[in-house]
Amino acid sequence: MPSTEEGKAGAWFARVSHEISAAWAISRKDMITYYIKPNIIVMGILFPFFMFLAFAIGKNAPPGTLIPGLIAITLLFSASSIEPVSIPIERRVKTFDRLLSAPISLHSLVFGESLSGFLYSLGIACFPLIVGIILFATPIEHVPVLVIAMALTAFCFATLGTLFAAYPTENVGEVMSMLNTVRLPLIFISGVFIPLSAMPQIGQDIALLSPLTYGNDMIAYAYTGTSLFSPLLDILVLVIFILIFQFAANRLYKRFNE
Amino acid sequence: MHAIEVSHLTKKFGALTALNDVNFSVDVGETFGFLGPNGAGKTTTIRILTGISYPTSGTATIFGHDIGSDTIAARLSMGIVSETSNVYDDLTAWQNMIFSAELYHVGRVEREKKAAELLTTFDLYERRNDKVHGFSKGMKRRLTIAMGLVNSPRLLFLDEPTSGLDVQSNLIIRDVITGLIHEGVTVFLTTHNIEEANLMCDRVAIVNRGHIAAIDAPERLKKTIQSAQSIVVSFDRVSARQLEEVRSLPMVNDAIKEGDKFRLYTEDPATVIESVMEYARTRNLRVISISTLGPSLEDVFIKLTGLQRTGGAIHAID
Ligand SMILES: Nc1ncnc2c1ncn2[C@@H]1O[C@H](COP(=O)(O)OP(=O)(O)OP(=O)(O)O)[C@@H](O)[C@H]1O
Ligand SMILES: [Mg+2]
Secondary structure, three states: OHHHHHHHHHHHHHHHHHHHHHHHHHHHHHHHHOOOHHHHHHHHHHEEEEEEHHHHHHHOHHHHHHHHHHHHHHHHHHHOOOHHHHHHHHHHOOHHHHOOOOOOOHHHHHHHHHHHHHHHHHHHHHHHHHHHHHHHHOOOHHHHHHHHHHHHHHHHHHHHHHHHOOOOOOOOOHHHHHHHHHHHHHHHOOOOOOOOHOOOOHHHHHHOHHHHHHHHHHHHHHHHHHOOOOOOHHHHHHHHHHHHHHHHHHHHHHHOOO | OOOOEEEEEEHHHEEEEEEEEEEEEEEEOOOOEEEEOOOOOHHHHHHHHOOOOOOOEEEEEOOOOOOOOOOHHHHHEEEOOOOOOOOOOOOOHHOOOOOOOOOOOOEEEEEEEEHHHHHHOOOOOOHOOHHHHHHHEEEEEEEHHHHHHOOOOEEEEEEEEOOOOHHHHHHHHHHHHHHHHOOOOOOEEEOOOHHHHHHHHOOEEEEEEEEEEEOOOOHHHHOHHHHHHEEEEEEOOOOOHHHHHHOOOOOOEEEEEEEEEEEEEOHHHHHHHHHHHHHHHHHHOOEEEOOOOOOOHHHHHHHOOOOOEEEEEEEOOO
């Protein structure tokens, strides 16, 4: 019976478009409300920049070659800083109840929250990108690969931020310090500052567990044309990380929501 | 089909039982009041009915949709006004309204129309482009209610809609709610304002410590405690010991001071009127007014929740 099939498809399409537009509304609300909060500016923009500066000065490499790594850690810190700030605040002022009681699936809520961190970090990562192009004339070998690499890395860490923000607290500092115990070590074991080949075997093994390894690797490939893994493998692993974080976040929000 | 149907709902927070085997149903179009002291479990009930919180056991359905398994369908017909005015301070009143409409899938044209209409009703239209940040408590409360109505809900949850507001905000809110009731919207209202429950609700559930002590129409609840009739009397002079003296008159069960009047609880108003007149004569007082009152919803409430009056104040007894 084609008519009911069509009806079903129509209902499904309407449902999905509702979910997407609600997720988009959530992330737009985050943009207006949280992008300029001091915590986010410090952790998302200033911190990665100074961190990198400190290492770059020590390294004595031509500044242009440092741009891919700077983009990678800028994405890590900015993407994962929005939700750990916005969600505890929303818990405190009880607006989070609005989101939890809205007629949308928890997946859309998680996705919408992550979307705002994703867009934020892409915007922020344009700074090192443009600085690289203008000041150091850093060549980019594969522009489309760079776009995909940045998007996936940004989304992966935005979802990681949403995942950590599931911890049921009204205190921003609590989520931030948990998150930092994970993301600070990431920058040392993911080949950003120290190439993987220069690390002991155990370090290299641990690096395989870090999504930043693959994001950084793929961004490096986009710039130089050489990388540790094939870009396809990087894409695959990043997508898997995104799915793991998304489903874990979904579970945790449900579970902590007594 | 009922608008709300709750069956054997129990909610535990660790060792604390916030709701204990609660059962009730609310008819379509009914205004149902949940009346209870602080900590009775009113907000917990709303949080479960709106799917924010999960019951430890038991079920709840909204227009036939199970809130646990058919959550989205159940929520589409609801408007929720929570206990705290949870508006976004950094958004304008207008942005708050539109955001709420978007969460509830209200179409673009419809949501702008509805937002303008509701902001006007709640006397906030002039301020629509201001950030909510600077709004007064009453304005935030009104905005919260407006946000809860943006999807034209068939069922409205109101968690203490008017507590702590001034007369003007109160009036606007009560007017709007009364209007919705006339339009056939089902209203689930929690309050500890007994007068509000008495005025607005078709039926009231009296809850205490997670139990429902009684459910009935306000008038019928009052009839159940005929023993709590009272005499209200005022004298031309007031002295410090009068309260104690009238309390010890024959057939008086209890006495409280209400402003310049005394309220004497009794099962036998006729006898008490006589002894009050006698008391006034012996003390050289003139009775300025005296009247008999039936039991109030407050009396029912006090009786059923095990609270106790002492000297005009209400205290919980453990
Ligand atoms: N998340 C929670 N964790 C632990 N205990 C809770 C939680 N939420 C509510 N309670 C407890 O459950 C009981 C009922 O609380 P609830 O908020 O439902 O009361 P209420 O009737 O709404 O009171 P009020 O009139 O003060 O708003 C209280 O004892 C409260 O402390
Ligand atoms: Mg409450």
